[in-house]
Amino acid sequence: MTSMYHISDLKKFNRCPRLFLQSQQDEKMPFYSYIRMDEAVSDLAARKLGVEKPFVGALGDDPSLALEALKDHDWLMKARFEYGGLRIKAPFMHRNGDAWELYFLFTGLYPHNNDMELYCDTVWVLEQNGIRLSDVMIVHLNEAYVREDELDIDQLFIVSRSLYNFNNNPTIPFFEEIRxxxxxxxxxxxxxxxxxxxxxxxxxxxxxxxxxxxxxxxDSCFPNEAEAEDDSIMTLIAAKHRYQMEQEGLLYLRDADVERIEGSPQQYAQILADRSGGLFADKMALQSWLEGTVYPVSFLDFEWERYAVPPYKGMKPYQVLPFEYSLHILHADGTVDHKVFLSVHDDRRELTESLIRDVPEQGTIIAYNAEGAEKIRISEMAEQFPEYADVLLGMNARMKDLQIPFISGMIYDVRMRGSWTLKQIMSMMEDPGYSQLEIRQGMDAVFQWRQLDRDEDVNKDEIIDDLKKYCGMDSWAMVVVYKWIRKCAGL
Ligand code: SF4
Incomplete structure (x- = not known):
């Protein structure tokens, strides 16, 4: 009997035969999406396309069902076809005279050409089944759409005959590129x-x-790496030649051949740390980064959910909904206050107003990856509630990014093992940190919050308590790391 494969199998095999084989042998892992898709995007897209009385395929369908449906349906949705050992799903097909229009569904904002394998193989299987295609289009979410009270399906999607380039301009003719x-x-x-x-x-x-x-x-392919010592050359970040150097016996960061490294400040900090007994700290640079820090220093962390389809008024596709913040406030006398806000469902206004009340009017605000997260969240709040824009943007102006000393090579400790996450850095501190928490990862927090938001039958008090502890640990970890940086800077 011929084996039957899906396009995802083909993709894995092309990446690595071992990956393909291992995934065939593994039990299917449950899939948890980082992006919230409560509404079936394909059903919404069907409304955009005006799909009527479709044949709707299902997982495991015999392909003869879809072939049969071609005879007496004008629309096919999720129809399964096979040819030459390859099984595909055609998202939408619409009869156009004696030919068919094929519509792919891209649940993101800008389809680029990185899924060409999927598009090409789908068209190949359809054509091998004798199906003539008159056009191929792609339906995707519209980044510019802002939801009002009701979802406007027509505005939510764009139907495109082009893929998008790196600047997100529609320049690549889709059907032509597939051909x-x-x-x-x-x-x-x-x-x-x-x-x-x-x-x-x-x-x-x-x-x-x-x-x-x-x-x-x-980790199963290269078990030695997980067991490598903290200062192993294998921890050298983004170093193309680290494997080769290891094979040549240059086993530690201190041995790295500087002619064969990319020369990033992080790499130099790593090498210097190992050559200095484990810690590298550029005191002058750290002092300069710390300069201008004003008490009380507020350490801020948000948690949020990201939705593909905007669930509430004023939101765009893929916009995030902040649901929690934790704030630790370090005063000049060393005392620390803690404030936390957690909402279930949409409480953007309450969260914004609470944040304005809780963040001191003076002093520096610190966040880890502030430029990539907290500053963006605050700017979004300023856009949503323009009456608070001045005070919110004023917070952004007072914000420092705690990640900067690490990613710009001012400081490195070999115990970071080539990782610059707050959790990894916290693991070196004499503080129980995250180890005693029920929730230990940002995405776990989101998955837990989803259960609250969906009113699932769970122990809500326990989840709320765990979420507060987790987010609270993120802002507390910043206090600990900030104090450590000051110490390393000799202050
Ligand atoms: S880690 Fe292993 S399975 Fe994965 S791509 Fe590399 S060799 Fe293949």
Whole structure:
């Protein structure tokens, strides 16, 4: 019997045969989306396209069902087709005379050409089934849409005949590009069916293992790396030649061949830390970063949910809804106050007003990754509630990013093991930190909050308590790390 594969299998095989094989053998992991999609985006898109009386396919359908539906339906949704060992799902098909229009659904904002494999293989399977396509389009969410009281489906989506370039301009003709890039996948499918544990070579590190997305099998492929010492050369950040250096016996950060590193300030800080007994601190640079810090110093952290389809008035697709903040306030005499706000459902106005009450009118505000998170959240609040814009933007003007000393190479401790997260840095401190919490990751906090927001049958008091402790730890960790930085700066 011929094996049947999905496009996702093909994609994995092309990335790495070992990854493909391991994922075939693994039990399917439950999937938790970072993006909230309570509403079935495909049903909303069907309304945009004017889909009427469709044939609707389902997981595991025999492909003869979709072929049969082509005879007496004008619309097909999620129809399953197969050819040559490859199984695909066609999101939407609409009869156009004796041909068909195919619509892909992209649930993000700007479809680029990184999913071309999926588009090409889908068209290939349809055409091998004798289906003539007159046009191929892509339906995606409209970044410019702002929701009013009701969802406006027509404004929510854009139907495009182009993919978008890096500047998010629609410049790549979609159907033409598919024609250009489409190829027969059968040779790859044959190799996939012959792929077994016996035919695989030992894992070899390539840029497919730990690029933008670290492979989920990385630790099992390279177990030695997880056990490496804190100052191993393997912790050298974004260093293309670290594997080669390790094989040549340059085992530690202090041994790194500076001719073969990319030369980032972080890399130099790592090497200098190992050459100085474990810690590198550029006192002058740290003092300069700390200069101008005014008491009381407020340490601020937000938690938020991100929705694909805006659920509330004034929100855009993929806009976030802050639901919690924690604020630790460090006074000049060393005392610390703590304030926390947690809402269930949409309480943006209350959260904004509470924040304005809680943040002292004077003093520096500190956040970890302020530029990429807290400052953006506060600017969004200023846009949503213009009557508070002055005070909110004033907070942003007083904000310092605690990540800067780390990512600009002013300070590094080998116990950070090549990671610059607040949790990793906190793990070096003499403070129980996150280890005693029920919720330990930002996304866990979001998944827990979702249960509250959806009114699920859960112990709500316990979740609220855990969320407060988790977010509270993020702002407390900043107090601890800030004090440590001051000490390292000799202050
Ligand atoms: S870590 Fe690398 S070698 Fe191992 S499965 Fe992933 S991509 Fe393949």
């Amino acid at each position: 250009k890039q489409m190829k027969d996948p059968q040779e790859t499918i044959r190799k996939m069916s012959e792929c077994t544990a016996e035919t695989l070579r030992e894992p070899v590190r390539t840029n497919k293992c730990a690029g933008r997305l670290k492979c989920r099998y990385y």
